[in-house]
Amino acid sequence: MADQNEFAYDDFGLDAEFTAFRTGLMEHVVPPGPDAVRSTVRHRRRVATTTGVALALVLVVGPVAGYAALNRPSPPTPGPAVTSEPTVSPTPSVSPTPSPTPSASGTPAAPDGKISKTDLLSARVTLPAWRSTAAEWCVTKNVRLDDDPKMKHPSLVTLLHGDVDDDGADETVTLLTCPIEDGSSTQQVVVFDRDGAGNIVTLGQVMNTGAGIDQIMGIQFEDSGAVRAQVGDIPDCCVVPKEWSQKQWRSFRWNGSEFTQTSGPESFGPNPLFTDLRVVSASRVTFTENPSDPVWGMRHGSVTVKIRNAGSTASKTVRLTLNFGTGVLRHEGNGWSACTKVSNTASVPANMLFCDLAPLRPGEERTLVLGLGNSAAQPDSGTATAELSNRQVVENEEFVVPDSNDRNNRAEFQFG
Incomplete structure (x- = not known):
């Protein structure tokens, strides 16, 4: 019996505890009815509204954040970690030969133009x-x-x-x-x-x-x-x-x-050796026969030649050369006595004669009348030339001194 009462006491105690627990909870339980329905509806509306707002934010903010991420500049690549003291590379025992550089400015080196x-x-x-x-x-x-x-x-x-x-x-x-x-x-x-x-x-x-x-x-x-x-x-x-x-x-x-x-100078001054010799004029030669001439076919004539030193320097030896181009000519008369030297058949062709004259001073002019003999019957007429040259002997050799204006050293004349 004692055990049954003990069990009964225990059951009563448990019932008392459950009763107290239920009494405490009932204050917070809303009984079914309009108030419970309204409370449930309000709760569901709040949940639906919160969910819609969250979804809208996801739809709007998501693309914006994506575009921003695409347009955002990439962050700089992080550099190597810097220690408190730099590391010193060891010095090599032999310095390597550097490769030749084109130039200090980086331009290519000029080609080597030293040609053998x-x-x-x-x-x-x-x-x-x-x-x-x-x-x-x-x-x-x-x-x-x-x-x-x-x-x-x-x-x-x-x-x-x-x-x-x-x-x-x-x-x-x-x-x-x-x-x-x-x-x-x-x-x-x-x-x-x-x-x-x-x-x-x-x-x-x-x-x-x-x-x-x-x-x-x-x-x-x-x-x-x-x-x-x-x-x-x-x-x-x-x-x-x-x-x-x-x-x-x-x-x-x-x-x-x-x-x-x-x-340096840009031009030459007058050469002290040069002068300007000119043949001013040479007359026509008319050859005629002399009936008392013992040589058959010999004809005689003379030519008058005027010469001048138009330069500022005295000439050396002046040579006047007469060239008939054909025939056999010889000197005649006293006019050749003005010459210091005359031609001979060994020095010039038979159709040429020359007369060397003493130097001409600057501005000096001379007129020569030179007799001529022509033993050739043909041609009866033609064109001859009178030409001047300035000559100097150097170490026993004769040279022609250039003329400052050699275009006027020569004149033509007719003969017949």
């Missing part, structure tokens, strides 16, 4: 124009230079090197020559270089003969980059003594497109 004589003579080059009196074999296109100045072809006389265009590399300076018919030559100074492919090209012409320059004796290269040329006013060759030529040094520089003279 062998390479230049074996190349085909284009030359600047020669002077207008050059012979037809003095060509300029596709030229292979010769090394013999006596050949009828452009030839190399002198070759030297120097940086003429201030590009840091040497070019090749040359003196070229080409012979002409009278035994002299035409010359020019030309600079050659190489292009980027290593081909030999012509940089430009420094100078050439002409315009009062008849000879280029030599060339030099100056440390300043200028090319110097020694020039003369008469050919320094052939049968002309070197002492007769006036010589000058003239310097030329490259200006980026051509060579221009930068120092």
Whole structure:
């Protein structure tokens, strides 16, 4: 019985506890009815509204954030972590040889224009124009230079090197020559270089003969980059003594497109050896026969020739030469006594006569009346010439001194 009462007491206690729990909860439980329905509806509306707003925000904010992400600049790449002290690379035991750089500015190095004589003579080059009196074999296109100045072809006389265009590399300076018919030559100074492919090209012409320059004796290269040329006013060759030529040094520089003279004289003054001899006039010659002449067919006549020194320098020996072109001529009469020397059959052809005269002072004029004998019956008439020349003997050899105006040294006259 005691156990049953104990169990009964326990059941009563549990019932009391449940009763108290229910009583406490009932204050918070809403019974079914309109109030419960309204409360449930309000709760559901709040849930639906909150869900719609959230969905709208997702639809609007999502694309905007996407576009912003696309247009946003990329953040800088983070640099390497910097420690408190830099790491020092070890010094190599042998310094490596650096590769050659084109230049301090990064531009390509200029081609090496230092061309050897062998390479230049074996190349085909284009030359600047020669002077207008050059012979037809003095060509300029596709030229292979010769090394013999006596050949009828452009030839190399002198070759030297120097940086003429201030590009840091040497070019090749040359003196070229080409012979002409009278035994002299035409010359020019030309600079050659190489292009980027290593081909030999012509940089430009420094100078050439002409315009009062008849000879280029030599060339030099100056440390300043200028090319110097020694020039003369008469050919320094052939049968002309070197002492007769006036010589000058003239310097030329490259200006980026051509060579221009930068120092030295620009022209020659009057050569002290030159003068201006003129044949002022020569009269017609009429040959007639002399009945008492023992030589059958001999005809006689005379010519009056007026000559003058129109220059400012006294002449050397003056020679007057008469050229009839045909026939057999001889001297006659006293007029030839003014001559210091006359021709003979051994010195000139039979149809020519000459008379050497004492020097003429500047402005001096002389008139000569020279008797002539002509033993040839034919031709009966024709045209003859009277010509003056200025002559000087040097070391027992006779030379013709150039005339300052050789266009008036000669006059024609008729005979018959």
